[in-house]
Amino acid sequence: xxxxxxxxxxxxxxxxxxxxxxxxxxxxxxxxxxxxxxxxxxxxxxxxxxxxxxxxxxxxxxxxxxxxxxxxxxxxxxxxxxxxxxxxxxxxxxxxxxxxxxxxxxxxxxxxxxxxxxxxxxxxxxxxxxxxxxxxxxxxxxxxxxxxxxxxxxxxxxxxxxxxxxxxxxxxxxxxxxxxxxxxxxxxxxxxxxxxxxxxxxxxxxxxxxxxxxxxxxxxxxxxxxxxxxxxxxxxxxxxxxxxxxxxxxxxxxxxxxxxxxxxxxxxxxxxxxxxxxxxxxxxxxxxxxxxxxxxxxxxxxxxxxxxxxxxxxxxxxxxxxxxxxxxxxxxxx
Numbered sequence: 001x002x003x004x005x006x007x008x009x010x011x012x013x014x015x016x017x018x019x020x021x022x023x024x025x026x027x028x029x030x031x032x033x034x035x036x037x038x039x040x041x042x043x044x045x046x047x048x049x050x051x052x053x054x055x056x057x058x059x060x061x062x063x064x065x066x067x068x069x070x071x072x073x074x075x076x077x078x079x080x081x082x083x084x085x086x087x088x089x090x091x092x093x094x095x096x097x098x099x100x101x102x103x104x105x106x107x108x109x110x111x112x113x114x115x116x117x118x119x120x121x122x123x124x125x126x127x128x129x130x131x132x133x134x135x136x137x138x139x140x141x142x143x144x145x146x147x148x149x150x151x152x153x154x155x156x157x158x159x160x161x162x163x164x165x166x167x168x169x170x171x172x173x174x175x176x177x178x179x180x181x182x183x184x185x186x187x188x189x190x191x192x193x194x195x196x197x198x199x200x201x202x203x204x205x206x207x208x209x210x211x212x213x214x215x216x217x218x219x220x221x222x223x224x225x226x227x228x229x230x231x232x233x234x235x236x237x238x239x240x241x242x243x244x245x246x247x248x249x250x251x252x253x254x255x256x257x258x259x260x261x262x263x264x265x266x267x268x269x270x271x272x273x274x275x276x277x278x279x280x281x282x283x284x285x286x287x288x289x290x291x292x293x294x295x296x297x298x299x300x301x302x303x304x305x306x307x308x309x310x311x312x313x314x315x316x317x318x319x320x321x322x323x324x325x326x327x328x329x330x331x332x333x334x
Contacts, residue, residue, distance in 0.1 A: 003123050005325060006087055006095045007318035008080065009133075010113070012065045013155025013178055013285055015045075015079075016315040017087045020322045024315055025087050030155075032075050033061040041075075044082045053198040067175035068102040068130075068157035069109040073116060081120035094123035098318050102157050103129040104173030128321060130154075130314055131161035131171065134283040137317030138307040142166055147271030149280035151260050151296070151304070152314070153287050155179050158256045160263040160280075162271055170266040176255040178286040181206050188248035190230065193238050197227035206289065209242050210249050213291035213298065217246040253292070257299050264300065279303030283313035 007018035010030065017026035028045030035042050037058050043051060051061040064072040064079060088095055097117045101110060110127055117125040131150055132142070140148040142163045152159045155178040161171045182202040189195045189202075197205075205225065211217040221242040229236040260280070264272065279302050282293055287310040296304040307313050321328045 003093050004088060004091070004095045005098060005322040006084060007098045007315060007322050008083060009100045009315040009318060010065060010076075010080070011154050011285070012063065012068055012157070014311065015083065016312060017083050018315050018319040018322065019087050020319075023319065024312060026083060030065050030079070031061060031063055032079050033059055034075060034078075035059055041078050041082065044079055052200060066156060068154060069105055070112045070116060073112060077116040077119050080116055084121055094121055096124045096126070097122040098126045098128055098322055100130045100133050100314050100318060101127050102173055103131050103159055103161065103168070103171055104157075128318055131159045131168065132163070133317035133321070134313045135161070135163055135281075135317065136320050137313035137315065138281045138283055140281060147267065147274035148278065149263070149275050151280055151282050151287075153177055153256060153282065153284040153292070155285060158259045160260045162263055162267050162275065164271060169271060170263045172259050172262045174255055174259045176252055176259070177284070178206070178289075180252040180255065181210070181249045181286070181289070184249050184252050185210070185245065189225065189227070193240070194230040195225065195227045195236060195238060196230055197225060201225070201227065205245060206249070209245055211242065211246040211290045212249070212253055212295040214243070214246055214250070216291050216294060217243045219243050253295060257296065260296060260300055276302055279305055281305055281307050283307045283310045285311045
């Protein structure tokens with residue numbers, strides 16, 4: 001009864017922490033900087049992200065999550081411990097942790113997340129599937145006998161689901177998201193302009209200048225891109241057309257579209273009618289990409305809407321589960 005419930009949305013790009021009865025207390029990039037000399041964590045979150053591409057040889061700044069699952073177990077465990085300490089402070093009673101996982105995670109991947117939380121200091125760990133948490137956080141009426149569609153587009157994965165009566169009727173997950181869009185920009189600049197740019201530069205170009213829906217992309221706007229020339233190895237800057245940039249990200253966007261299409265193909269006609277009427281809700285950080293709602297609406301022939309604050313849908317859903325935990329335990333049989 002004295003144990004606090006902590007919710008963690010451990011994303012590929014960003015992590016959010018929610019404390020029961022307090023709300024969201026932490027929003028940090030999922031980046032850890034650690035020393036190779038003494039194997040200690042140097043920085044976590046925003047401070048560590050600012051070090052990416054700028055560290056000396058003795059310090060490594062990396063993203064321990066890849067495609068929504070743990071890629072570096074020890075570093076992830078240390079990061080979860082940091083989040084728990086920062087959220088709760090010193091406490092003799094260990095917290096209960098509710099943590100989101102991709103719906104398509106394997107048993108090995110689920111066990112890795114569970115073990116990392118327990119080793120970081122959790123009293124008990126509950127794994128909650130991201131599509132359900134996102135749908136709850138977006139305030140969809142998932143318990144009703146009608147279809148509700150959520151497309152959760154994160155940094156590492158895209159998960160699309162149709163939910164009815166509180167259960168996943170149709171679900172599809174692909175390991176494609178914001179990171180693949182960053183990669184597409186990077187590859188394009190290398191091939192077309194012989195320019196090497198860093199991870200942060202590609203991400204900034206995506207956020208500030210790329211447009212998912214080419215029909216709405218400006219034709220004349222340009223942006224200055226700075227990087228290293230592949231041929232000479234010297235610093236160089238180019239003027240890049242924003243429409244050209246938008247065209248370079250169409251392939252990963254097609255992967256996101258494919259995920260949503262597969263879900264719609266697998267549902268009964270009555271639920272299809274519900275979704276034509278109500279549309280789909282977009283959540284996740286990559287849902288903030290300019291024009292992605294118009295792109296998906298145009299291709300899927302259904303209205304697509306951005307959730308309120310798409311980045312925090314999953315953590316808000318986890319928080320609602322934590323605040324009504326007795327109902328969750330009764331429904332899940334835990």
